[in-house]
Amino acid sequence: QVQLVESGGGLVQAGGSLRLSCALSGRTFSSYTMGWFRQAPGKEREFVAAITWSGGSTRYADSLKGRFTISRDNAKNTVYLRMNSLKPEDTAVYYCAAVAYAYIVTMTTDYRYWGQGTQVTVSS
Numbered sequence: 001q002v003q004l005v006e007s008g009g010g011l012v013q014a015g016g017s018l019r020l021s022c023a024l025s026g027r028t029f030s031s032y033t034m035g036w037f038r039q040a041p042g043k044e045r046e047f048v049a050a051i052t053w054s055g056g057s058t059r060y061a062d063s064l065k066g067r068f069t070i071s072r073d074n075a076k077n078t079v080y081l082r083m084n085s086l087k088p089e090d091t092a093v094y095y096c097a098a099v100a101y102a103y104i105v106t107m108t109t110d111y112r113y114w115g116q117g118t119q120v121t122v123s124s
Helices: none
Strands: 003-007 010-013 018-025 033-039 044-050 059-062 068-071 078-083 092-099 118-123
Touching: 003 078, 003 092, 018 033, 018 092, 033 068, 033 078, 044 068, 044 078, 059 068
Parallel strands: 010 118
Antiparallel strands: 003 018, 018 078, 033 044, 033 092, 044 059, 068 078, 092 118
16 A cells, blocks of 8 residues: 655745655555646645656646756655745645656546645745
């Protein structure tokens, strides 16, 4: 059984940075495409970024390009999301997700495994 555990969320002022981490256990990490999603209060869960198992391909939500960076360390079974120049509208619960695909997918329904989420709050 695959388990995903996110960490690194918290309260940050606008313009600040955070790095989220997501550790996968239970299966071979390098077999999975990993994604980050977020859900703000009263809104649907939305795609943030994804990375293939090799790290050779990444994709971002258009509105986040240039501020967020996804990366992975297969030796540590961990995927990261670096968030810079944070804005109050980035406030949300951020979720890590995994699927045993070799290519990028961006829909919530594409992903099989989900973490419990980590809260990110950006104050103005």
